[in-house]
Amino acid sequence: MDTVALYHMAGGFFVELFYNPLDNVLQDKLRTFVSTALLEPYASVVNLDDLKLE
Structure with missing residues (x-):
């Protein structure tokens, strides 16, 4: 199972x-x-209040 880092x-x-x-490797996969709306899956596990979304 992959771990996903959001930046x-x-x-x-x-x-x-x-x-x-x-395997301790970065996958050859990223998404920009x-x-x-694509942040919704993160809403329950991270605090997005500090982001300055425009």
Whole structure:
């Protein structure tokens, strides 16, 4: 199972970076997006109040 790291980048976009902790390697897979709707799966596990979303 992959672990996903979410980054909020300068310019207002997001990046999901996929990591395999069992093999200790970054996956050859990432996703970029600007839609805050795609943040919904993170709402229960992270605090997004400090982000300045425009």
